[in-house]
Amino acid sequence: MTASPTLAIVLVDDEPAVLAILHCLLRDLTAGYDLISVTDGAAALAQFAHRSIALVITDDHMPGMDGLALITAVKVVAPTCPVVLITAANAHIERGAWAAGADFYLPMPFPFTQFAAAVQTALTHEAAVGVRREMERAAC
Secondary structure (H helix, E strand, O other), X not given: OOOOOOOEEEXXXXXXXXXXXXXXXXXXXXXXXXXXEEOOHHHHHHHOOXXXXXXXXXXXXXXXXXXXXXXXXXXXXXXXXXXXXXXXXXXXXXXXXXXHOOOEXXXXXXXXXHHHHHHHHHHHHHHHHHHHHHHHHHHO
16 A cells, blocks of 8 residues: 655745745644645646645735636636745736636735635645545545
């Protein structure tokens, strides 16, 4: 019997300092998940070809593919994968986030408790979807 691969959380931001902070905040909160930090949307999407992704946390303002485009692309390749968009407060971006399929929108700055609640809710949702998929496979 082989061990099942560890689920991963992908952190996406073009600023290494922000990625380092997010990684530190998530390290204890998400024990049991691999944390993968990438600096652009294309690298984030590439992760879906290599492993099972439980959650994507992304900034919006990045060169190349911005966060809204990344959310749209994630929902094409993995429709049930939750996505958290973190960015400076902006009503236009917030509307775009919901239209693109974001599961959570956190305007910066945000309290850690709000961030933690969004992450835990997203991971609980992803776990429930995974159990439902396994039950459907077993029924076939």
